[in-house]
Amino acid sequence: MTAEDSEPVTFESLGLIPQLCEACEKIGFTKPTEIQQAAIPDALEGRDIIGLAQTGSGKTAAFALPILQRLFQNPQPLYACVMAPTRELAFQISEQFEALGSxxxxxxxxxVGGMDMMAQSIALSKKPHVVICTPGRLVDHLENTKGFNLKQLKYLVMDEADRLLDLDFGAEIEKVLKIIPRERNTFLFSATMTSKVEKLQRASLVKPVKVEVATKYSTVSTLLQYYLFFPFKHKETYLTYLLNELAGQTCIVFTLTCANAQKLALMLRNLGFQAVSLHGQLSQPKRLGALNKFKSGGRNILIATDVASRGLDIPGVDVVINYDVPQSSKDYIHRVGRTARAGRSGKSITLVTQYDIEWYQRIEHAIDKKLDEYPLGKDKSAVLMLQERVGEAVRFAHMQLKEEHANAKAGKRKRMGALEGGDDKDDEETAATRLVKKKTKGKASNKGR
Incomplete structure (x- = not known):
């Protein structure tokens, strides 16, 4: 069925029951997206599905709606299992399932990892209909949680399958495939069809229907894509200038490393920006807290590693800034896909220095598009006027990071001493004394400046 057909496509015309059509209406789904139109009818007929679609295309509802309909017709616990590559994406998929199944x-x-195993065991003992997980933690529970198994499983979903395999979850996925029923439906959704994904498809799907509504590398037409070229030494200054120019807009700034994400968040907060960081070295409660602050509008700048680039649907992101040029064209597609979602417009700006030219050219080649230079205005000297303030904020950020690191080491030493049961007061005093000396030395050096 296509958009040119005389009758408009609706969720009802795809074969969904009134209860699910009502849920779609409640959460603002006015009409099915391309991937939903293509996947839902075959999924309702009980076929295995391979879904290839660009990020932000409505993939979650494309697999959630058929599962919920079949669950309504044949209710049973532990009916479906959805595997996702990141913890944040798992929580988001759960929210969508609960909204659509309300x-x-x-x-x-x-x-998911990073959370209390016992609390999760209790949640599993209550026999949920749908388990949304990261593969490693699912295997932990299958091996260690008494009474939990997936012997009655009817649906297995692998979302962002290319990313699951890039993150080396292959061994865990194989373990799961060995112990779940052969008589099941499997949905494999991915933005790109890599050789690893094809191998996984052959191992786990039976006569699947392939649904493809995007080219291998593509960005949406409503996204304005820019680059900004400057010397590496001015990188933090250009970022600060851009965020000043974009004041009032919601931005995600992507970095390659956790250290960069943490440093930039501290630097921007020192400059008065409402910034929060999200990266893999934070505890899971802190990661969720940062994400919720950003989603709710409590903070308008999110500094994140690629842990936030896949699948996260954050409404109203106006701008994506690539502080570090991604070293994979796939990562670029997913990063900029955090804006211009569901038909809305958006903007992406990639910061390019003399060290990034090769990676940047690869991205342009992969998406078959020359990016426009971001218009900075006539007077570029306005950027460099910020240099001194930004330099001071960066120095403070480095001091804060050192202090956090020292406090963490001291806390770890204290915990180790308590575990060993020895008298470690002297060691603790030594660590504390070292910290005080370090801080005093830092203050003295600042006075010297």
Missing amino acids: TIGVRCAVI
Whole structure:
């Protein structure tokens, strides 16, 4: 069925029951997206699905709606399992399942690393209908949680399958495939069809229907894509200038490393920006807290590593800034896909220095598009006027990071001493004394400046 057909495509015309159509209306889904139109009818007929679609195309609802309909017709616990590459994406998929299944009373459990195993075991003992997980933690529970198994599983979904395999979850996925029923439906959704994904498809799907609504590398037409070229030594200054220019807009700034994400968040807060960081070295509660602050509008700048580039649907992101040029064209597609979602417009700006030219050219070649230079205005000297303030903020950020690191080491030493049961007061005093000396030395050197 195509957009040119005389009758408009609706969720009802795809074969969904009134309860699910009502849930779609409640959360603002006015009409099915391309991937939903292509996947839902075959999925309702009980076929295995390979779904290839660009990020932000509505993939989650494309697999959630058929599962919820079949669950409504044949209710049972532990009916479906959805595997996702990141913890944040798992929580988001759970939210969507609960919103779409609100009219039929669906129960979900999120099983990811970084959270309390016992609390998760209790959630699993309550027999949820849908388990959304990261593969490693699912295997932990299958091996260690008494009474939990997936012997009655009817649906297995692998979302962002290319990313699952890039993150080396292959061994865990194989373990899961060995112990779940052969008589099941499998949905494999991915933005790109790599050789690893093809191998996984052959191992786990039976006569699948392939649904493809995007080219291998593509960005949406409503996205304005720019680059900005400057010397590496002015990188933090250009970022600060851009965020000043974009004041009032919601921005995600992507970095390659956790250290950069943490440093930039501290630097920007020292300059008065409402910035929060999200990266893999934060504890899971802190990661969720940062994401919720950004989603709710409590902070308008999110500094993130690629842990936030896949699948996260954050409404109203106006701008994506690539502080570090991604070293994979796929990562670029996913990063800029955080804006211009669901038909809205958006903007991306990639910061390019003399060291990034090769990576940048690869991205242009992959997306078959020359990016426009971001218009800075006539007077570029306005950027460099910020240099001194930004330099001071960066120095403070480095001091804060050193202090956090020292406090963490002292805390670890204290915990180790308590575990060993020895009298470690002298060691603790020594660590504390070292910290005080370090701080005093830092203050003295600042006075010298």
